[in-house]
Each structure stands twice: as structure tokens, then as C-alpha cells.
Amino acid sequence: MEYLESFFKAEDPDGYRKLAERGIMVGFPVSINGKTHRADNGIGYHSTVKFFDPDKDTTDKVHEIAGKLQFTPPNPKNTKIEPGMFKDRNGNDVYVLKLHGEHADQIKDHNSKFSHMGFPAAFQYTPHVSVDKDTWQQIVDSKAQTAHDAGIKFHSAELKQGHTTVKQYQPPKQKVDEDLAASEKFTGTSLNNQPLIPSPGAHSHRTLSLHHGTKSEHPVDSFDLKHQRSGFYPGVYTTTDAQRASEHGRPMLVDFKGHIFNIKSPEHAEALHRHFGGGGSGHKVVEGLKAAGYHGISRGNEHIIFDPKHAVIRKSEELAASEVPLDSLEKGAIKNMATAAVMAVGLAGASPAPAQASDHAKNPVVDYSSDKMLRTISDVESSGGKFTNHKAINKPMHRGEKAFGKYGLTPALIRDTVKMHSDLKHKYKKATRLTGENMKRFMQDNPALEQAVAERHVSRLEHHFGKNPEKIGFGWLNGVAGTYKAIKEKADIKSHWHVQKIKNAFNKN
Amino acid sequence: MNIDEKEISHTEEAGTLDDSPVKMLRTRGGLFICVGKPRGHAKERALAAGSHPAIVKYNMEKQYPNFQPSLMKSEMHSDNSVVDNHSHFLSDELRKSGHDLYSIQEGFSVSFKVTHQNIEKYNAVGQIVGRDLIISKISKMDPSLAKSMAGAVTEKALDMKASSVKVEVK
Numbered sequence: 001m002e003y004l005e006s007f008f009k010a011e012d013p014d015g016y017r018k019l020a021e022r023g024i025m026v027g028f029p030v031s032i033n034g035k036t037h038r039a040d041n042g043i044g045y046h047s048t049v050k051f052f053d054p055d056k057d058t059t060d061k062v063h064e065i066a067g068k069l070q071f072t073p074p075n076p077k078n079t080k081i082e083p084g085m086f087k088d089r090n091g092n093d094v095y096v097l098k099l100h101g102e103h104a105d106q107i108k109d110h111n112s113k114f115s116h117m118g119f120p121a122a123f124q125y126t127p128h129v130s131v132d133k134d135t136w137q138q139i140v141d142s143k144a145q146t147a148h149d150a151g152i153k154f155h156s157a158e159l160k161q162g163h164t165t166v167k168q169y170q171p172p173k174q175k176v177d178e179d180l181a182a183s184e185k186f187t188g189t190s191l192n193n194q195p196l197i198p199s200p201g202a203h204s205h206r207t208l209s210l211h212h213g214t215k216s217e218h219p220v221d222s223f224d225l226k227h228q229r230s231g232f233y234p235g236v237y238t239t240t241d242a243q244r245a246s247e248h249g250r251p252m253l254v255d256f257k258g259h260i261f262n263i264k265s266p267e268h269a270e271a272l273h274r275h276f277g278g279g280g281s282g283h284k285v286v287e288g289l290k291a292a293g294y295h296g297i298s299r300g301n302e303h304i305i306f307d308p309k310h311a312v313i314r315k316s317e318e319l320a321a322s323e324v325p326l327d328s329l330e331k332g333a334i335k336n337m338a339t340a341a342v343m344a345v346g347l348a349g350a351s352p353a354p355a356q357a358s359d360h361a362k363n364p365v366v367d368y369s370s371d372k373m374l375r376t377i378s379d380v381e382s383s384g385g386k387f388t389n390h391k392a393i394n395k396p397m398h399r400g401e402k403a404f405g406k407y408g409l410t411p412a413l414i415r416d417t418v419k420m421h422s423d424l425k426h427k428y429k430k431a432t433r434l435t436g437e438n439m440k441r442f443m444q445d446n447p448a449l450e451q452a453v454a455e456r457h458v459s460r461l462e463h464h465f466g467k468n469p470e471k472i473g474f475g476w477l478n479g480v481a482g483t484y485k486a487i488k489e490k491a492d493i494k495s496h497w498h499v500q501k502i503k504n505a506f507n508k509n
Numbered sequence: 510m511n512i513d514e515k516e517i518s519h520t521e522e523a524g525t526l527d528d529s530p531v532k533m534l535r536t537r538g539g540l541f542i543c544v545g546k547p548r549g550h551a552k553e554r555a556l557a558a559g560s561h562p563a564i565v566k567y568n569m570e571k572q573y574p575n576f577q578p579s580l581m582k583s584e585m586h587s588d589n590s591v592v593d594n595h596s597h598f599l600s601d602e603l604r605k606s607g608h609d610l611y612s613i614q615e616g617f618s619v620s621f622k623v624t625h626q627n628i629e630k631y632n633a634v635g636q637i638v639g640r641d642l643i644i645s646k647i648s649k650m651d652p653s654l655a656k657s658m659a660g661a662v663t664e665k666a667l668d669m670k671a672s673s674v675k676v677e678v679k
Binding site: 115116120429430433437438439442444 | 589594596597598599601604637640660664667668669670671
């Protein structure tokens with residue numbers, strides 16, 4: 001209790017010092033105008049990623065997770081600062097510099113990886129550096145906008161227990177490029193005596209299948225840079241890491257063909273920035289590389305495509321045609337179906353699909369669209385939203401709960417769909433725990449969620465069974481596993497009563 | 510809503526909406542109101558109201574996606590408050606009659622408020638101590654409201670990763 005109380009006496013420098021001497025922390029050491037420690041309590045300046053509970057967390061457990069993360073020290077020139085103040089529970093002022101920008105977002109992302117550890121969430125986590133009052137005031141008076149303007153530098157992340165550094169985490173490229181960086185010399189238009197911007201050629205041409213995670217709740221056919229939420233360079237952000245993409249939103253596969261400029265290291269990026277100029281963003285670098293004939297840049301496994309017309313979203317029937325349905329995927333071994341599809345493509349080497357999946361690819365239904373399918377389902381389930389007072393479902397998995405809304409979404413389906421999509425889970429996490437009338441009221445309060453769940457589930461069924469209203473209609477009632485079982489047993493799906501209703505409604509729509 | 514100047518005890522800048530300033534007023538009666546001029550309106554109007562500035566800001570951000578809150582300086586700032594809506598635990602009748610249920614977390618303290626037409630009617634107050642959420646104060650309320658409150662407290666405790674909820678009302 002005493003320990004926890006002192007946690008909040010952060011502007012009680014002595015209390016803060018005692019806390020730091022016991023605590024376990026992952027964070028980036030910071031220096032401010034060459035000074036590494038606070039003048040008031042001798043604690044090193046740092047930007048904490050996560051503070052742990054030494055009574056229940058151990059450095060080994062922390063390192064198990066931290067060792068798998070990429071800790072890139074924030075680039076001070078690209079990190080904006082916002083002086084602020086928190087109040088601790090005793091009313092003491094805590095002086096902080098809040099951090100904003102791409103690397104600050106990464107810090108937030110890393111913090112979320114440790115959400116099951118540490119103390120119960122007392123504050124909404126914001127990346128920041130705590131400073132003494134005098135330093136804070138100096139920075140406010142200087143009107144510094146970026147960490148660089150304020151004389152702030154970030155150093156390699158560390159896992160510390162008290163004053164002891166247990167582990168240090170070098171940024172991955174930096175490990176390999178440390179010597180390279182020492183020898184890399186930027187002189188105007190050259191880097192290491194090679195042209196800084198070589199002409200695109202065979203060496204730079206790529207044909208790639210990349211992953212993108214979208215937060216859009218609606219089907220996405222093409223990208224529009226107006227919807228870009230963040231990122232130093234303007235463009236469509238993709239990655240070769242499917243898991244990473246799914247952490248940013250609903251996963252999508254994107255095909256790219258063109259010239260990629262590889263940024264080898266932070267020093268290389270710095271050289272480009274100096275060459276093209278551009279202040280606090282990468283716009284001028286992108287414009288310059290575009291003028292040189294490049295269509296995108298790569299940084300490790302991240303690929304940023306400049307022009308949306310070069311980022312072609314792969315349609316769902318192309319995904320379904322290449323997938324091998326595996327029971328283990330349905331059981332949650334893989335987080336999302338797009339990842340599964342990509343793995344299947346990788347295993348099959350993008351070779352011709354199994355006969356079962358290829359049937360619908362060979363015989364696509366004319367005049368099919370996801371919107372039309374949703375309208376059809378709405379017509380069948382509730383006469384287009386007129387009759388939404390659904391009966392209780394007495395099957396064991398539904399435990400007497402009632403379906404909701406115009407699409408007849410079962411609470412079990414709502415819970416599962418929200419869990420399966422990180423963007424929905426981020427926004428509607430409560431829905432994963434609610435049941436019965438509480439779930440119904442939550443859905444009433446969040447109408448966008450009903451539409452999002454319906455669209456994602458149709459998309460999932462299309463992914464498995466293609467744009468086939470009969471199979472989708474059967475799947476809407478019997479689930480994905482139930483539909484595969486029926487197909488395997490060669491059941492007469494077309495004659496099923498629900499499928500007949502779907503077919504009739506589909507033809508009328 | 511017409512607000513007499515004499516009823517206003519405090520005014521502070523709350524942010525902008527469609528590039529137009531938004532102010533947070535506190536009335537002598539303890540109600541907080543955001544006023545501003547949304548796009549298409551020539552006159553200032555009340556945009557959101559509530560019994561706590563954090564609730565008002567929460568509702569502003571929900572109702573007006575273009576609302577940009579500013580860093581507020583005084584005790585009205587509640588910049589570090591975490592507001593959550595738990596109204597789905599209220600019965601249909603209570604919801605239809607204008608009741609809402611919120612939690613406001615400030616550091617280790619959490620308060621739960623049942624409001625009727627934005628005026629606080631009932632509350633419960635708790636603190637996180639160790640890994641327990643301890644409720645130390647609850648207004649007298651009827652059993653159906655108590656059940657809703659229990660749902661909200663449990664939901665909040667889960668979000669805060671507390672391992673148990675205790676009621677220690679003296």
C-alpha cells in the first residue's frame with residue numbers, strides 16, 4: 001500500500017526516487033541538452049514504455065515479451081513534444097513532455113503488449129518524459145515544437161530493475177548497421193561514394209504481395225490517401241508481416257508491382273531528408289523519389305506505396321480460390337482468415353487451388369455484391385429491419401439468447417467477430433463480455449457495430465465459400481464449420497429451407 | 510436552453526468545433542455545459558451538458574467527431590480522467606426516461622454516476638488498492654438500479670484489470 005501511494009508522489013522527488021530504486025521498467029533513456037539525470041532527485045530522464053509490479057512481475061517474464069519487440073529510439077526531429085501537467089492523487093503537479101509522432105505511436109503499441117502486467121490501469125497511457133519543474137519551464141519558454149528543438153535525445157531501450165540495466169534493446173537494423181553507420185558518409189548527393197538516389201532498374205523492381213490492416217468498417221476496394229491517419233511518409237502503409245498488419249486493423253492483401261527504394265538505416269533516412277528537405281514530414285522525400293522514378297520505399301518489412309493506384313487490393317474470390325480450409329484455423333490457431341489465406345498461398349506456392357475451392361471461382365454468380373448479399377440477409381432475417389424482435393435460440397451454444405437487429409446477429413457471433421478483429425476489439429471490447437439484454441442495449445447504443453459485424457461476417461463467409469449466395473445463406477444459419485461439414489457430407493444445401501429463402505430474396509434484390 | 514449570466518460561475522476554453530471556439534461553462538448549480546457554434550449555426554448554443562466536465566467532454570467527442578479538445582488549465586480540465594459509458598446495464602425503462610450510467614476514473618479513484626437528464630442522481634465511489642477495486646460509498650438506490658450499478662462496477666473492474674471487487678461501505 002505504501003509502495004503504491006508513493007507511486008503517485010511523482011513530484012515528491014524523494015518518493016519517486018525510492019520507487020525507481022525498486023521498480024522494474026522498460027523504457028528509453030533520454031538526455032536533455034546533454035544532461036542525463038534530473039537535478040531534483042538524481043533519477044535518469046527516460047521515456048517509460050511500461051512500469052512493472054516488482055511483487056508479481058519478473059525481469060525474465062518482461063524480457064520474454066520485450067525481446068520480441070523492435071525498440072526504435074524516437075527520432076527527435078520527427079517527434080513533437082507537448083508540455084503538460086498531470087495531478088497525482090495528492091494534488092501534486094507532475095511535469096511532463098508528452099510525445100507525439102510515429103515513434104511515440106510505436107511506444108504506445110509496445111505498452112499495450114504488456115497490458116496484462118504491471119499495476120491496474122490508473123491512467124490512460126501517453127508516451128511522455130517526466131521532468132523537473134525548472135527544465136519543464138525552460139522548454140515551455142523556448143517554445144520548442146520537437147524533441148530536437150528541446151535538445152532531447154533518445155537512446156537504446158533498456159530493461160531496468162532499480163538502477164541496474166538488465167537488458168539493452170538495440171534497434172534491429174542498428175545491430176547490423178552500427179559499423180556501416182560509422183562508415184556511411186553522406187556528401188551531398190552520394191552515400192558511401194555511391195549515388196544517394198540511384199536510377200531505378202532491375203535491382204529495384206519488385207512484384208510483391210503485401211499486408212495492410214484497415215480500420216475502415218466498410219469494404220475497401222481501393223485506397224485513398226485522404227484517409228491516411230498517421231505516418232512520416234505519405235502513402236499506403238503495408239508490410240510483409242501479416243501478423244503486424246492485423247494488429248492495425250482488418251487484414252487485407254495488397255499486390256504491388258514497381259520500383260522500391262530501400263532505406264537501409266536511420267542514417268540513410270537522415271541523408272535523404274537532408275537532401276530533399278521537408279521539415280517535420282517526409283513529403284519532400286516522397287516527391288523527390290517519385291520524380292526519380294520510384295513507386296515506394298521499404299524500411300525493413302514495411303513498404304510504403306506512394307500512389308494508391310499501385311496498391312491493388314486483392315479481391316476475396318482470389319483469396320478463397322487459393323485457400324485450403326483447415327480445421328485448425330477455425331479453432332483459432334491462426335488469428336484471422338487473411339493470415340490463413342496467405343499461409344495457404346505460401347504453402348501452395350500460389351499454384352492452382354483445390355477443386356472444392358475452385359468451383360465458385362470458376363462459376364461466379366452473376367450480379368453478386370456484398371451489399372446485395374447483406375440486403376438479402378436482412379430481408380430474410382427481419383423483412384428488411386421491420387421485425388427485429390427475434391425469438392430466444394435454445395441451442396446449447398446460444399443459451400437462450402436472442403438474435404439482434406435486422407441481420408439476426410446472434411450474441412455469440414457478435415462476441416466472436418469483435419474478438420477476431422483488432423480494430424473492433426479496440427473500439428468495442430465491452431461487447432466481448434456482454435450477454436442477453438445487456439448485449440442488446442449495447443448494440444442499440446452502437447449502431448455502427450451491427451453493420452460492421454454483419455459486413456465482416458459476410459466477408460468471412462465469402463472468403464470461405466466464395467460469392468455464392470446459397471453457401472453464404474447456409475453458413476449464416478449453420479456457421480462456417482457447419483457448412484464445411486455439410487459440404488463434406490455432400491448434403492443437399494440448395495434444397496435447405498433457409499437457402500431457398502435466401503435464393504428467392506437474392507433474385508428479388 | 511437560455512442561461513442567465515448570473516447563473517454562470519466559471520467559463521473556460523474547452524476546444525474548437527469546425528474551427529469555432531467551444532467554451533465550458535459551470536453553473537452555480539453545478540452543471541457543466543459546453544457551448545459553441547457548430548457549422549451552419551450563427552448563434553452559440555448548448556452542445557452538451559453533464560454533472561461532470563469529463564462526462565461533457567466525453568459526450569462532445571462522441572456527438573461531434575470534429576470537436577478538438579484543448580488542454581484545459583483549471584480544475585475543470587479533467588484531462589487525465591477516463592470516462593466510460595455503462596448505460597447498457599440500465600433497464601429499457603430507465604434508458605427511455607433519460608437515465609445514463611457513467612464511470613469516471615481519475616488516477617486510482619473511480620466514481621460511478623447515474624444521471625437523469627444529465628443531472629446526477631445516484632453515485633458510488635471506489636478506489637483501486639493493490640489489485641482490488643474497493644467501493645467505499647454508495648447512494649441509497651432501489652434494487653434494479655443497484656443491479657445496474659453492479660454491472661458497471663464489474664465492467665470497470667475488468668477494464669482496470671482488478672482481480673476482485675469489494676464493498677466496504679461504513
